Amino acid sequence: MAQDKYLTLPRGHHRLSRDEVGAAQRTRLLLAVVEVVAERGYAATSVGDVLKRAHISRQTFYEHFANKEDCFLAAFDEAADLLIARMQAALGPASDPVLVRMDRVFESYLAGLSAAPELARALLVEVYGAGRAGVARRAAVQERFAVTIADAVTVGQRWRGGLSPHFIGRAVIGAVSALVTARIEAGEAATLPELRGELVELVGALLDPA
Numbered sequence: 001m002a003q004d005k006y007l008t009l010p011r012g013h014h015r016l017s018r019d020e021v022g023a024a025q026r027t028r029l030l031l032a033v034v035e036v037v038a039e040r041g042y043a044a045t046s047v048g049d050v051l052k053r054a055h056i057s058r059q060t061f062y063e064h065f066a067n068k069e070d071c072f073l074a075a076f077d078e079a080a081d082l083l084i085a086r087m088q089a090a091l092g093p094a095s096d097p098v099l100v101r102m103d104r105v106f107e108s109y110l111a112g113l114s115a116a117p118e119l120a121r122a123l124l125v126e127v128y129g130a131g132r133a134g135v136a137r138r139a140a141v142q143e144r145f146a147v148t149i150a151d152a153v154t155v156g157q158r159w160r161g162g163l164s165p166h167f168i169g170r171a172v173i174g175a176v177s178a179l180v181t182a183r184i185e186a187g188e189a190a191t192l193p194e195l196r197g198e199l200v201e202l203v204g205a206l207l208d209p210a
Contacts, residue, residue, distance in 0.1 A: 026064050028054040030075040037072060038118035042129025047071075069130055073137055076127055079119055080141040086112055087148055098156030102149070102203045103196065106176075110192040113180065117189035124181045142177060146170045149203070158207045168206045175202060 032054035036045050047068050051061055065071040090108035091101045113120040127134040146169035153165040179195055 022064070025054075025056055025060055028056060029061060029064060029071055030078060032056075033068070033071045034075050034079070034122045035118050037126045037129075038121040042072065042126045042134075069133060072122075072127075072130055073133060076123060076130075076134070076137055079123055080137075080144075083109065083112060083123075084141070084144055084148065087145070091148070091152060094155045098152055098158055098207060099200055099204050101152050101156075103200045105148070105152075106196045106199045107193070109176075110180070110196055113184070114189050114192040117184070120180075120184050120189050120192075124177070124184055142173050143170075145176075146173045149173065153203075153207070156207075160206060160208055163206060168203070171206065172199070172203055175199070 029050060032050045033045070036049045036053050040049065045068065047058070047061060050068070050071065051058055061071070065074065086108045087105050090104040092104055113123075124138075127138050130137070146166065148169070149172055150165035150169035153159055153168050159165055159168055176195075176199060179199075180192060183189060183192055183195075
């Protein structure tokens with residue numbers, strides 16, 4: 001049987017410091033809120049639902065988060081940071097051709113979302129349920145993605161006249177967001193890696209062919 005990631009901490013002297021216990025509790029809450037929101041939708045999820053999934057008391061929840069929105073957006077932020085770190089690591093050497101670097105980035109991004117459909121739904125679909133704060137968070141993350149692409153284009157020094165690396169980055173991320181979100185909403189997260197080739201071609205169409 002797979003290990004339950006929400007198992008409670010052992011009773012008695014479990015040899016964890018107060019900070020370690022708090023970090024473990026926080027992690028369980030972040031995992032739980034993503035799963036429950038992906039299953040039920042943000043609006044239909046309550047703090048009680050998260051507590052039940054994480055096996056954590058209400059008092060402990062409020063030691064970490066002010067409310068459901070605070071917990072969900074913290075999970076969003078951590079997941080976004082991990083995805084961006086993966087993308088940046090996938091870029092590889094700046095001396096590699098731009099499209100080779102973009103191919104690696106899209107492979108990493110799409111494979112990561114495909115392997116974690118619940119996280120993908122929470123990040124790209126249900127975040128809008130968190131209102132203005134959620135919309136602002138997603139817009140900020142998209143801009144960080146766009147900057148990653150713009151930096152790669154700038155290093156490669158290849159883009160069509162009249163365009164700019166930042167425009168290319170934003171245009172590509174806008175397309176990626178629409179295509180990926182549509183598949184996730186349709187329950188087709190497993191097919192996300194299929195988009196990789198076309199997305200690389202899209203970037204190539206915006207670059208100087210010389």
